[in-house]
Amino acid sequence: MPAGLVISAPASGVGKTTLTLALARAWRNRGLNVQCFKSGPDYIDPAFHAAATGRASVNVDSWAMDRGTIAHLVSRGTDADVVLAEGSMGLFDGVAARGVCGTGATADIAEMLGWPVVLVIDPSGQAQTAAAIAAGLRDYRAGVRLAGVVLNRVASQRHEDLVRRALNDAGIAVFGALPRHAEISLPKRHLGLVQAEEQAEIGKLIDEAARFVAEHVDLDAVLRSAASWSPQPAANGLNVTPPGQRIALARDAAFSFVYPHMLEAWRAAGAEISTFSPLADEAPDASADVCWLPGGYPELHAGTIAANAHFRSGLRAFADTRPVHGECGGYMVLGTALTDADGIRHEMTGLLGLETSFAKRRMHLGYRLAALAAPMPGHQVGARLRGHEFHYSTIVAQPDTPLAVVHDATGAVIAETGSRRDHATGTFFHLIAEDR
Structure with missing residues (x-):
C-alpha cells in the first residue's frame, strides 16, 4: 500500500x-x-x-x-x-x-x-x-x-x-x-x-x-x-473531450505548456497525436484533422517563428480546411504580430487579428471560467471550460469575433475573451477541464 x-x-x-x-x-x-x-x-x-x-x-x-x-x-x-x-x-x-x-x-x-x-x-x-x-x-x-x-x-x-x-x-x-x-x-x-x-x-x-x-x-x-493510502475507485474519468481524432500538436521550446493529463485524456479517448516543431520550420501533419498550438515562450523565439516560412505557410494551408486552436502563446502566434521585450515587432501567422506586446510587461494570472459563444475544437457553443491564465503580454488588438464570455474566479468578466475567425480559434487560458 x-x-x-x-x-x-x-x-x-x-x-x-x-x-x-x-x-x-x-x-x-x-x-x-x-x-x-x-x-x-x-x-x-x-x-x-x-x-x-x-x-x-x-x-x-x-x-x-x-x-x-x-x-x-x-x-x-x-x-x-x-x-x-x-x-x-x-x-x-x-x-x-x-x-x-x-x-x-x-x-x-x-x-x-x-x-x-x-x-x-x-x-x-x-x-x-x-x-x-x-x-x-x-x-x-x-x-x-x-x-x-x-x-x-x-x-x-x-x-x-x-x-x-x-x-x-x-x-x-x-x-x-x-x-x-x-x-x-x-x-x-x-x-x-x-x-x-x-x-x-x-x-x-x-x-x-x-x-x-x-x-x-x-x-x-x-x-x-x-x-x-488506499486509492478510492473513481466514479468518472477526466472530463476532457479530444479536439479531434488525429491531432497535430506543436511541441518544442516555444510550444510546451500543455497539461500532461490533457494529452493522456486525448489518447485515452482514442485520439492520435503527432508532434511538429515550428522552431524547426516544420508544418503540421497534413493527415491530421486538427492542429493545436499550446502555450510556451514564443516571445523568446519570435524572430525565428517570423522567419520560418514553411511553418507559417503550412499552418495557413492547414487552416484553410481544418480547425487550428492556440492557447496563450499559441494564440499569440496565430495572431497578426507579436512585439518582443526589446520593442521589435514580429509578423506572426495572421490567422487571427490578435496583436500582442511584451514591450510593456503586464502580468495576467488566475483561474478562468469560459462559456463558449462559438465552437472550438472538441467543444460546442455553451460549453463551460475551466482553465488558468498566466502571461506577461499586453493586448494591442483583439478584433475578431469573441470566442467566449470569460470570468475570473471571483465571477468578474475579463477582457481576454479569446477569438474566432474561420477555422482558427484561440484563448489566453490553458484548458484544464470542462464542466459536465
Whole structure:
C-alpha cells in the first residue's frame, strides 16, 4: 500500500520543488517506486517530477476538477511505494471563491486525500518566529495534518539550533535543516523555472539535490510520517473531450505548456497525436484533422517563428480546411504580430487579428471560467471550460469575433475573451477541464 505526503510551504520560492525532487530521487535510489503530482495549475513542474522519478506526473486541481477526476488521476499511484504531491504557493493559498470542490489550495488536496503535510520553512531573517508560522499553519484548518518541517537555507549551526528548539517546544517535528547550497538552485525565468527539457544537466542537478538532502534530512523519519493510502475507485474519468481524432500538436521550446493529463485524456479517448516543431520550420501533419498550438515562450523565439516560412505557410494551408486552436502563446502566434521585450515587432501567422506586446510587461494570472459563444475544437457553443491564465503580454488588438464570455474566479468578466475567425480559434487560458 503506498504512503502519501504533501510537500508545501508558507509561500512561494521557499524550496518546495527542490525538496520534492530530492526526496523523490533519494527514495528512488533506495529502490522505491515514487509517484509525484502537482497541486494547482503549474504545467512546468510535472516534467521535473518525471525526470526525478521516471514516472509521468500530472496536475490535480480542486478549483477546476471534481473529486472523481482527482481520484482518477491519483489512482496512478496505486503501484507506487511513495506518493508525493507538491503544492503551489503557500499551503492555504487559493482563490476567494470556491470552484468545483475547493479554492485551488494545496490544503484542499491534503485534506481530500488524507495525506500529511511536510512544510518547507525558510527561516532567513528570523529564528523563533519560524516556529510560530509553522504552528499557525498546523492549527489553521482542522482537516489538514502537519507531519513536520524541513528547514531550508539556515545561516549557521546557531541559527538552526534556535529554530529547532522553538519548533520542538511547539511540538513540531524537524526532519532536517538544509544550509544554503547554490549547486541545487533551479534556474528561473519570467513564467517560472526554466523547463526541464531545456536543461541538459537536470539529471545531475537532481542527483546532487538528492545527495545533499539525504545528508541533512532524516529520510526514514519523513517516510514514516507518510499516511498509508488506499486509492478510492473513481466514479468518472477526466472530463476532457479530444479536439479531434488525429491531432497535430506543436511541441518544442516555444510550444510546451500543455497539461500532461490533457494529452493522456486525448489518447485515452482514442485520439492520435503527432508532434511538429515550428522552431524547426516544420508544418503540421497534413493527415491530421486538427492542429493545436499550446502555450510556451514564443516571445523568446519570435524572430525565428517570423522567419520560418514553411511553418507559417503550412499552418495557413492547414487552416484553410481544418480547425487550428492556440492557447496563450499559441494564440499569440496565430495572431497578426507579436512585439518582443526589446520593442521589435514580429509578423506572426495572421490567422487571427490578435496583436500582442511584451514591450510593456503586464502580468495576467488566475483561474478562468469560459462559456463558449462559438465552437472550438472538441467543444460546442455553451460549453463551460475551466482553465488558468498566466502571461506577461499586453493586448494591442483583439478584433475578431469573441470566442467566449470569460470570468475570473471571483465571477468578474475579463477582457481576454479569446477569438474566432474561420477555422482558427484561440484563448489566453490553458484548458484544464470542462464542466459536465
